[in-house]
Amino acid sequence: MAVEYSRLSSPVGPPACEKDAKALQFIEEMTKNTDVVQQKVLAEILTRNSETEYLRRFLLSGLTNQDTFKSKVPVVTYKDLQPDIQRIANGDRSPIFSSHPISEFLTSSGTSAGEKKLMPTIQDELDRRQLLYSFLMPVMNLYVPGLDKGTCLYFLFVKAETKSDHFKTRPYDHYMVYTSPDEAILCPDSFQSM
Structure with a gap:
């Protein structure tokens, strides 16, 4: 369609x-x-x-x-x-x-x-x-223009008290493919995560 x-x-x-x-x-x-x-x-x-x-x-x-x-x-x-x-x-x-x-x-x-x-x-x-x-x-x-062809850099971390399964079970989205593994993003120590 x-x-x-x-x-x-x-x-x-x-x-x-x-x-x-x-x-x-x-x-x-x-x-x-x-x-x-x-x-x-x-x-x-x-x-x-x-x-x-x-x-x-x-x-x-x-x-x-x-x-x-x-x-x-x-x-x-x-x-x-x-x-x-x-x-x-x-x-x-x-x-x-x-x-x-x-x-x-x-x-x-x-x-x-x-x-x-x-x-x-x-x-x-x-x-x-x-x-x-x-x-x-x-x-x-x-x-x-062309943003969809480029690469973005996100500094992403989740505070320990706000963790949820919603992030872990998110559906695949080609705009949101992270280079950091989930373990780094969800690390309880934000200093180490950054």
Whole structure:
């Protein structure tokens, strides 16, 4: 199936390859009707998580109505959620924020308020993040001619407290072939890794 290149061309040229064209077409489709897409995503999140402890606190058990969600659930800060996040970090597996099990914690850089924040994450979110990263090179290839033909140098290491199987089980991507073996990238001593 051929992808229409003319709409996807940047000021410097068309996509570098068919895989890039498909990725750019996906971006195009997902950004056409952002209101509809965002409403759909919120409806899915509310439906999937309607029985979580967090929503029940606002008397919203079984909630799937977006307007009710907007009017009843307040905007909060990390500090407001921290006790529940700590419960999860301490091993509580009840559906506090999500009906799906927490697969791991991501950590913030610690640049706000001087300390790292734990962010509970589910497997679906990690998959979405990986999909998002897969769009970087197709977009960059539009604006940097020949980038897909060259070699990039990445200094990549993973902090011991943030290791997960998600990196180890990542699918093959020719844009992300690392010269360092996984053992060096996942080394618990970042000095040795670098």
